[in-house]
Amino acid sequence: MKITSIETFQGAIPLHTPFKTALRTVTVAETIIVKLTCEDGTVGWGEAPPTHVITGDSLASIQYAIHSIFKPLLIGESLSARERLFEKMEKSIVRNTSAKAAIDMALYDSIAQQANMPLHRFLGGFHESLETDYTVSVNRPEVMAQDARKYINDGFSVLKIKVGKDEIAEDIRRIQAIREEAGSDILIRLDANQGWKAKEAVRAIRKMEDLGLHIELIEQPVKAHDFEGLKTVTKNTETPIMADESVFSPHDAKQILEMGAADLINIKLMKAGGIHQAIKIAKLAHIYGVECMVGSMIETKIGITAAAHFAASQSNVTRYDFDAPLMLTGDLANGGITYNGRVIELGNEAGLGIKAIDERYIVET
Template sequence: MTVLASCETYRISVPLKKPFKTALRTVVAAEAIIVHLTTSDGHSGFGEAPPTHVITGDTLEGIERAVELIFTQLTGLDIRHPERIFEKLHKTLIGNTSAKAAIDMALYDLIAQNAKLPLTLYLGGYRESVETDYTVSVNAPEEMANDAAKYEKQGFKVLKVKVGIDTPENDLERIRAIRACIGGKITLRLDANQGWNPKSAVRIINEMEQEGLDIELIEQPVHAADIEGLKFVTEHTMTPIMADESVFSPVDARRVLEMRAADLINIKLMKAGGIHQALKINALAESYGVRCMTGSMIETKLGLSAAAHFAASQPNVTRFDFDAPLMLKEDIVPGGITYSERTIHFSQQPGLGIDAERFLTTLRERRG
C-alpha cells in the first residue's frame, strides 16, 4: 500500500526581471510556499502556492497553516484511491484555494508517478506541447509599446496586455500605441483585472472595435462579483469577453455559464483549488460550448508545470498564459516543463518530472 507519509513546506522568493504591474498590484518577486509530500514507499510530490492576496485572499502564513491543517486529515491515505483524498482535501477547510492547489499538485504528481506516466498523459494526453502568450505590464503607452516590440522580437505571437489601472481612455491610448508600434500581425488580448465599470467597458471596447484595433478578447473587464455587469458587457460588444476572477469554483462557473455572462473562462489552479476542481470547471464549460484558457499567478516553473500538464491534456482548453517563469531572474526548479521561446515542452518522466533530490537540496539551501 502506498500511503501519504509526510508533508514539508518551504518559503521561496525569486526576483523578477522587471516589476509586474496590473490594475490590482505590483509584483517585484515571485513568493510562494512549496509543498513537498512523501509516500510510504519513498516517492516525492511537489506543489506550489503563491500568496495572491488581492485575488485569492491568501498570505504566506495562511497558506502554511492551511497546508498543515489539511495534511492532518490526509496522513495515511492510500494514493491508489485518489477520490477519497480529494474529497477530504476540499472538505477540511472552506476557501484556502491556494493551499489546496499546492497539495493537489503534489498529489497528482505522486498519482501519475504511481501510474508511471507523465501527468499530461495521465490526465488525457491531448497535446504534446503548448504555446504561451507573454504579458505586457500596465505602464505609460510608450513603455508598453516598447515592451510589446521587445516580446515580438523574442518570438511571441500573442501578447496579453494589462489595462484597467486608471481610466479606459488612457487604456485606449495604450492599445493605440502598441498597435502603432507592432502592427497587426501580433494577436492582442486585454486583461482589465476588474478595472472598468460595465458602461465604460462597453464604450471603450466599442471604440476599439470601430478603430480596428483587432483585440482577440477582453479578460475580466468588471468587478468579480458583478456577474450582471459582466453579462451586460458580453451582450453589448462584439469582442469575446472572458471571465477570470469571477470564476473560482464549479458553482461560480455554472452561474456564469447559465447566465451566458461571458464567452470564455480563464481557469487558474490557485483559484480553483487545484487540478481536481479545474477539470470539473473545464468539463462544465465544455458542456455549454464555452472554451477555456488556463493561466497562472506569478509562479515558478513548478506551479506552471502543473498548470501546463492540465491544460495540455484537455481539448477544451485552447489558450495558454504560462509566461511567469520567463519573467524570473533565475530558474530554481530542476526538471518539469521546458521553454523554447513561446513553446512549452513536457518531460517524459512520470508525474511532473521534477528532480526531487536536486530540488530539495536547493530548497534547503535557500531556507538556510
C-alpha cells in the same frame, strides 16, 4: 501506496522587471513549495504563491492550512483512494484555494508517477506541447509599446496587455501604441483585472472595435462579483469576453455559463483549488461549448508545470498564459516543463518530471 510525510519550504525569486496590473505590483515571486513523500519513496511537488488581492491567501495562511488542516488528514492515507482524499481536503476548510492547489498538485504528481505516466497523459493526453502568450505590464503607452516590441523580437506572437489602472482613454492610447508597434499579425488580448465598470467597459470596447484595434479577447473587465455587469459587457460588444476572477469554483462556472455572462473562462489552479476542481470547470465549459484559457499567478516553474499538464489534457483549453517563469531571475525547479521561446514542451517524465528544488531560492523561516 500511503503518504508518509508532507513538508513545506518558502521560496523567493526576484523578477527581471516589476509586474504591474490594475490590482498590484510584484517585484519578488514569493511562494510556498510542498514536498509530499510516499512510503515507496515517491515524491510529489506542489506550489502555492500568496496572491492576497485575488485569492486572499498569504504565506502564513497557506502554511497554516497545509500543516494544521491538510497534513493531519492525509498522512497515512493511500493514493489509491484519491477521490476520497480530494473530497476530504475540499470539505476540511472553505476557500484557501492556493493551499489546496499545492497539495492537489503534489497528489497528482505522485499518482501519475505511480502510474508511470506524464501527468498530462494520465489526465487525458490531448496535447504534447503548448504555446504561451507574454504579458505586457501596465505602464506609459510608449513604454508598453517598447516592451511589446521586445517580446515580439523574442518570438512571441500573442501579447496579453494589462489595462484598467487609469482612465479608459489612457488604456486606449496604450493599445493604439502597441498595435502600431506590433502590426496586424500579432494577437493582442487585454486583461482589465476588474478595473472597469460595466457601462464604461462597453463604451471602451466599442471604441476599440471602431478604431480597428483587433482585440482577440478582453479578460475580466468588471469586478469579480458583478456577474450581471459581466453579462452586460458580453451581450453589448462583439469582442469575446473572458471571465477570470469571477470563476473560482465549478459553482461559479455553472452560474456564469447558465447566464451567458462570458464567452470564455480563464481557469487558474490557484483559484480552483487545484487540478481536481479545475477539471470539473473545464468539463462544465465543454458542455456549454465554451473554450477556456489556463492561466497562472506569478508562480515558479513548479506551479506552471502542473497548470501546463492540466491544460494539455483538456480538449477545450485553447489558450495558455504561462509566461511567469520567464519573468523570474532564477529557476527554482530542477525538471518540469521546458521553454523553447513561446513553445512549452511537457516531456516524457512520469508525473510532473520535477526532481528537486534549488536551495538558493529557499528562505529560512
